[in-house]
Amino acid sequence: xxxxxxxxxxxxxxxxxxxxxxxxxxxxxxxxxxxxxxxxxxxxxxxxxxxxxxxxxxxxxxxxxxxxxxxxxxxxxxxxxxxxxxxxxxxxxxxxxxxxxxxxxxxxxxxxxxxxxxxxxxxxxxxxxxxxxxxxxxxxxxxxxxxxxxxxxxxxxxxxxxxxxxxxxxxxxxxxxxxxxxxxxxxxxxxxxxxxxxxxxxxxxxxxxxxxxxxxxxxxxxxxxxxxxxxxxx
Numbered sequence: 001x002x003x004x005x006x007x008x009x010x011x012x013x014x015x016x017x018x019x020x021x022x023x024x025x026x027x028x029x030x031x032x033x034x035x036x037x038x039x040x041x042x043x044x045x046x047x048x049x050x051x052x053x054x055x056x057x058x059x060x061x062x063x064x065x066x067x068x069x070x071x072x073x074x075x076x077x078x079x080x081x082x083x084x085x086x087x088x089x090x091x092x093x094x095x096x097x098x099x100x101x102x103x104x105x106x107x108x109x110x111x112x113x114x115x116x117x118x119x120x121x122x123x124x125x126x127x128x129x130x131x132x133x134x135x136x137x138x139x140x141x142x143x144x145x146x147x148x149x150x151x152x153x154x155x156x157x158x159x160x161x162x163x164x165x166x167x168x169x170x171x172x173x174x175x176x177x178x179x180x181x182x183x184x185x186x187x188x189x190x191x192x193x194x195x196x197x198x199x200x201x202x203x204x205x206x207x208x209x210x211x212x213x214x215x216x217x218x219x220x221x222x223x224x225x226x227x228x229x230x231x232x233x234x
Contacts, residue, residue, distance in 0.1 A: 002052035003045035011080035012041040018087030022051025026217040061159035080105040104174040106232030117160030175203040181212020
């Protein structure tokens with residue numbers, strides 16, 4: 001597994017990227033630069049089949065990428081954590097928080113997409129596409145973020161059902177911040193309202209960015225993210 005770790009004082013900021021994203025994205029790199037400049041501990045990494053990590057993307061599932069996240073956190077960090085999860089990384093951050101509640105200082109979720117395999121991916125498929133996915137085990141779709149098509153597997157959907165979090169109250173021991181662009185074409189901003197409703201945490205604050213896209217990577221977005229992380233990391 002590829003990773004980049006910055007030594008510094010805690011709590012350690014851990015960035016969890018999105019589906020088919022990697023640890024060299026704008027948000028991860030900007031947070032790392034802030035951490036270095038401020039002497040803070042920081043970790044970014046690539047899941048199986050993502051970025052510089054080995055393995056085939058199509059072999060990945062939510063459970064496998066959760067195992068990667070837990071392995072990185074357990075092996076490469078000590079003490080308290082602030083998890084910063086983008087899109088699918090928001091789902092993985094919630095799952096990590098449920099598995100390691102004693103280590104959490106805060107959670108920052110950017111356009112978080114928990115349960116997206118069921119609630120967005122499967123729900124958004126035509127009956128024909130769904131039949132193809134079940135019959136052939138995979139489906140290719142054009143990606144607006146990459147010249148390569150996005151590949152979805154039936155295994156991803158089936159295994160994702162073992163990790164759904166929005167079908168029950170989510171009890172977390174730390175404050176949570178949700179950031180979401182209101183022009184997000186991938187994950188509707190109302191989704192963050194649903195997540196906030198499900199959360200049972202000491203403090204939950206949701207921020208909507210008018211005109212903001214899915215990535216929230218403009219200079220203003222990055223400044224807002226850093227300020228949010230800084231607040232959580234005190």
